[in-house]
Amino acid sequence: MSDFAGLRALVTGGASGIGRATADLLAARGAQVAVLDLDPSAVDKPLLAYRADVTDDTSVRTAVAQAAEALGGLDVLVNNAGIGARGTVEDNDDEEWRRVFDVNVLGMVRAARAALPHLRRSRHAAIVNTCSIAATAGLPQRALYSATKGAVYSLTLAMAADHVREGIRVNCVNPGTVDTPWVGRLLDAAPDPAAERAALEARQPTGRLVSPAEVAGAIAYLAGPLSGATTGTALAVDGGMQGLRLRPA
Numbered sequence: 001m002s003d004f005a006g007l008r009a010l011v012t013g014g015a016s017g018i019g020r021a022t023a024d025l026l027a028a029r030g031a032q033v034a035v036l037d038l039d040p041s042a043v044d045k046p047l048l049a050y051r052a053d054v055t056d057d058t059s060v061r062t063a064v065a066q067a068a069e070a071l072g073g074l075d076v077l078v079n080n081a082g083i084g085a086r087g088t089v090e091d092n093d094d095e096e097w098r099r100v101f102d103v104n105v106l107g108m109v110r111a112a113r114a115a116l117p118h119l120r121r122s123r124h125a126a127i128v129n130t131c132s133i134a135a136t137a138g139l140p141q142r143a144l145y146s147a148t149k150g151a152v153y154s155l156t157l158a159m160a161a162d163h164v165r166e167g168i169r170v171n172c173v174n175p176g177t178v179d180t181p182w183v184g185r186l187l188d189a190a191p192d193p194a195a196e197r198a199a200l201e202a203r204q205p206t207g208r209l210v211s212p213a214e215v216a217g218a219i220a221y222l223a224g225p226l227s228g229a230t231t232g233t234a235l236a237v238d239g240g241m242q243g244l245r246l247r248p249a
């Protein structure tokens with residue numbers, strides 16, 4: 001499949017997990033792909049790698065400008081860099097709220113601001129934000145994380161409205177529990193990681209975690225030419241968790 005031939009994509013948080021699977025899939029489908037990440041040391045050819053922190057506007061602007069120059073422009077921005085947070089509103093102080101919002105929400109705003117001038121010059125421009133089922137599911141012990149993803153969902157809709165007449169589509173994916181290094185770290189921190197994984201899998205309607213490649217497939221659909229009439233939507237990739245009205249325990 002070479003439906004991305006001639007297209008140029010930038011993936012934030014593209015060194016690991018969902019971002020890496022997305023960068024690899026877009027490249028396999030013919031795109032030229034640059035990755036922006038805090039630690040891009042494990043990213044290899046044909047991907048281009050740029051070290052940047054999405055909480056630092058100058059670093060984001062510099063990396064986006066360098067990527068756009070190296071690729072000869074930008075058609076696709078995958079806004080994916082994000083971090084987790086556990087707990088109720090009583091468990092995280094103001095500083096932690098600011099820190100997680102800075103990465104998960106403002107990080108996407110900064111990358112979009114830097115990319116939009118390039119996307120305006122594209123004949124096939126798309127932004128895909130990695131949101132989460134946490135945006136709308138009412139998950140326990142995830143107040144801060146859910147609030148950031150709720151903001152990402154609203155941002156997606158507002159940006160879709162703002163840029164539709166410029167020919168720039170904006171959508172998001174809402175993954176459920178995805179088998180990435182992030183989830184691996186959470187499981188490793190449990191007293192019995194194997195039992196914790198089994199319990200997590202048992203809570204999924206499908207009986208298994210979502211794979212990074214499955215989220216990448218949804219992102220590629222929303223970023224690609226076959227979704228040309230789709231903007232301002234959220235695509236669930238959650239093994240049925242939301243659609244079947246099931247909740248993690």
Ligand code: NAD
Pocket residue numbers: 012013014015016017018019036037038039052053054055080081082083084103107130131132133174175176177178179180181182183
């Ligand atoms: P991951 O930890 O495997 O990868 C995240 C990548 O983002 C890492 O390479 C990391 O270096 C990078 N990153 C983190 N902070 C950064 C910063 N300040 N600047 C630049 N890069 C930064 O995580 P993942 O599971 O692939 O998660 C990717 C996205 O998917 C996140 O937005 C997350 O909220 C979302 N998500 C994940 C799950 C899941 O179950 N794994 C579910 C729903 C949504």
